[in-house]
Amino acid sequence: DAGITQSPRHKVTETGTPVTLRCHQTENHRYMYWYRQDPGHGLRLIHYSYGVKDTDKGEVSDGYSVSRSKTEDFLLTLESATSSQTSVYFCAISSRDAANEKLFFGSGTQLSVL
Amino acid sequence: SQQGEEDPQALSIQEGENATMNCSYKTSINNLQWYRQNSGRGLVHLILIRSNEREKHSGRLRVTLDTSKKSSSLLITASRAADTASYFCATDPLIQGAQKLVFGQGTRLTINP
Numbered sequence: 026d027a028g029i030t031q032s033p034r035h036k037v038t039e040t041g042t043p044v045t046l047r048c049h050q051t052e053n054h055r056y057m058y059w060y061r062q063d064p065g066h067g068l069r070l071i072h073y074s075y076g077v078k079d080t081d082k083g084e085v086s087d088g089y090s091v092s093r094s095k096t097e098d099f100l101l102t103l104e105s106a107t108s109s110q111t112s113v114y115f116c117a118i119s120s121r122d123a124a125n126e127k128l129f130f131g132s133g134t135q136l137s138v139l
Numbered sequence: 140s141q142q143g144e145e146d147p148q149a150l151s152i153q154e155g156e157n158a159t160m161n162c163s164y165k166t167s168i169n170n171l172q173w174y175r176q177n178s179g180r181g182l183v184h185l186i187l188i189r190s191n192e193r194e195k196h197s198g199r200l201r202v203t204l205d206t207s208k209k210s211s212s213l214l215i216t217a218s219r220a221a222d223t224a225s226y227f228c229a230t231d232p233l234i235q236g237a238q239k240l241v242f243g244q245g246t247r248l249t250i251n252p
Binding site for chain 1: 169170172174179180181182183184187227229231239240241242243244245
């Protein structure tokens with residue numbers, strides 16, 4: 026998947042526990058994104074990054090934080106997981122330095138919060 | 140927030156037939172993109188059409204864009220079983236400072252052998 030690796034691929038956790046999802050790219054692209062996908066809602070942007078230590082909120086950012094200390098890694102953290110955060114999470118990168126053009130997606134992380 | 144809406148939500152056709160999916164959006168855009176998602180996988184970019192373009196082709200794909208109607212269509216000709224997937228449109232809003240694509244909910248396409 027275009028040099029994007031998400032880990033873990035599957036995660037089951039309990040309500041109230043912290044969870045961190047990792048996205049690693051080998052493409053050296055500037056822009057990275059975290060989306061969640063839920064039935065009936067399509068893909069919704071959680072957070073995005075436009076460079077090392079440069080991040081901003083997306084449409085559904087409440088309950089999530091992100092960090093990008095290196096170009097290749099973009100971490101998504103659920104500080105205290107809730108059942109409403111059960112979802113499939115996708116990381117994506119832009120194809121070049123321009124944002125919003127030809128995103129490449131990882132294979133996704135299926136997160137279940139019990 | 141602006142959102143692309145695909146129509147129909149689900150489409151089932153016979154192999155060899157053409158499949159047409161539509162996308163409508165609400166505000167002005169820089170570009171519109173179509174993505175495919177196979178079950179259990181990430182999205183794959185298919186084609187991008189800019190706001191100053193009216194039609195674009197890529198292999199068996201044909202995309203049209205009508206900015207006056209704020210709508211786009213994706214045509215897949217001579218469909219194959221491997222085209223079975225969900226198809227999403229995504230719009231890049233023409234808003235200063237916007238750094239995000241907005242995805243629709245998708246059309247689930249089934250190609251019957």
